[in-house]
Amino acid sequence: MITRKNTKEVRIGNRVIGNHHPILIQSMTNTKTEDVAATVAQIHKLTEAGCDIIRCAVPTMEAAEAFRAIKKQIDIPLVADIHFDYRLAIAAMENGADKIRINPGNIGSIDRIKAVVDCAKERQIPIRVGVNSGSLEKELVAKYQGVTAEGIVESALDKVHIIEDLGYDNLVISIKSSDVMMCVKAHELICQKTDHPLHVGITESGTLRRGNIKSSVGLGLILSQGIGDTIRVSLTGDPLEEIYTAKEILRTLGIRKGGIEVVSCPTCGRTQIDLISLANQVEEIVSEFDLDIKVAVMGCVVNGPGEAKEADIGIAGGIGEGLLIKHGEVVKKLPEDQLLPALRQELLQWNT
Ligand code: SF4
Numbered sequence: 552m553i554t555r556k557n558t559k560e561v562r563i564g565n566r567v568i569g570n571h572h573p574i575l576i577q578s579m580t581n582t583k584t585e586d587v588a589a590t591v592a593q594i595h596k597l598t599e600a601g602c603d604i605i606r607c608a609v610p611t612m613e614a615a616e617a618f619r620a621i622k623k624q625i626d627i628p629l630v631a632d633i634h635f636d637y638r639l640a641i642a643a644m645e646n647g648a649d650k651i652r653i654n655p656g657n658i659g660s661i662d663r664i665k666a667v668v669d670c671a672k673e674r675q676i677p678i679r680v681g682v683n684s685g686s687l688e689k690e691l692v693a694k695y696q697g698v699t700a701e702g703i704v705e706s707a708l709d710k711v712h713i714i715e716d717l718g719y720d721n722l723v724i725s726i727k728s729s730d731v732m733m734c735v736k737a738h739e740l741i742c743q744k745t746d747h748p749l750h751v752g753i754t755e756s757g758t759l760r761r762g763n764i765k766s767s768v769g770l771g772l773i774l775s776q777g778i779g780d781t782i783r784v785s786l787t788g789d790p791l792e793e794i795y796t797a798k799e800i801l802r803t804l805g806i807r808k809g810g811i812e813v814v815s816c817p818t819c820g821r822t823q824i825d826l827i828s829l830a831n832q833v834e835e836i837v838s839e840f841d842l843d844i845k846v847a848v849m850g851c852v853v854n855g856p857g858e859a860k861e862a863d864i865g866i867a868g869g870i871g872e873g874l875l876i877k878h879g880e881v882v883k884k885l886p887e888d889q890l891l892p893a894l895r896q897e898l899l900q901w902n903t
Pocket residue numbers: 816817818819820821822823849850851852853854855858
């Protein structure tokens with residue numbers, strides 16, 4: 552059982568993070584934000600997959616203005632990702648952004664930061680203060696003799712203090728590093744020094760395979776210590792994959808319930824069927840159901856039932872025939888082509 556660190560409550564549009572609210576999953580669109588139709592279509596797909604909060608890049612004034620139309624067509628909070636130009640932050644808020652993500656370090660003079668903060672304060676829009684190990688200030692690199700967790704934390708807190716000194720504390724903090732263990736250490740340090748909610752993620756984690764592993768290890772270590780209020784898995788790939796991975800990380804840690812967990816055997820010399828294809832088809836089938844159960848897919852009829860004991864339902868494939876299993880007990884012997892329809896039928900009955 553994970554005991555979560557307590558943090559301040561922050562409202563982002565129609566969702567709330569911090570103060571023991573559920574950890575929300577975020578992703579970022581990779582369409583041109585200016586292309587409203589494409590961006591809205593992608594947000595709808597991500598929402599359906601389980602995305603709780605969406606962020607869009609705002610590189611131009613046209614993108615900031617597109618926020619107004621995008622916002623009207625989606626149901627989840629919309630976050631503006633701003634780099635360098637404070638006017639884009641203000642325009643995004645004026646056009647309906649529910650949160651903005653800035654690094655005050657690249658926004659410029661204090662007057663510009665103040666203009667952004669004043670606009671956020673007036674509308675009670677939270678600001679995510681994001682720092683990244685890649686852009687750590689030279690002074691901090693020198694002070695800590697390199698890019699270190701301590702340096703990233705100091706950099707983030709400096710930025711937070713700038714905004715707090717301007718009289719605003721509706722903040723979320725993110726500290727990111729592509730070095731997983733540095734990122735873990737930075738989170739361990741920062742949660743002792745602030746009670747602002749934390750947006751957790753491993754940045755530039757890479758393509759699907761590598762990125763999933765790095766994110767799972769990093770987020771797993773951080774979340775298992777009760778740290779983190781919202782997460783984003785960053786992958787070089789379809790943002791939908793980020794949502795699938797984030798949900799699986801939360802489920803694996805027991806933080807989020809719901810959705811069928813498919814377990815399948817690793818296959819061995821006794822495997823009698825094309826288990827990889829069968830497991831993938833089962834994944835497809837279960838995605839239609841919102842049940843909090845475990846389904847096993849086993850590769851042989853001899854050991855399969857015993858090895859599937861912990862699953863609520865299972866199937867085990869043999870040559871030309873297979874078994875339907877419940878809690879390790881064989882309940883039906885079926886021709887191979889009947890296995891998947893029988894499983895689906897069981898799930899439908901479970902649903903009612
Ligand atoms: S269930 Fe059967 S096929 Fe799968 S790993 Fe166990 S013994 Fe091998």
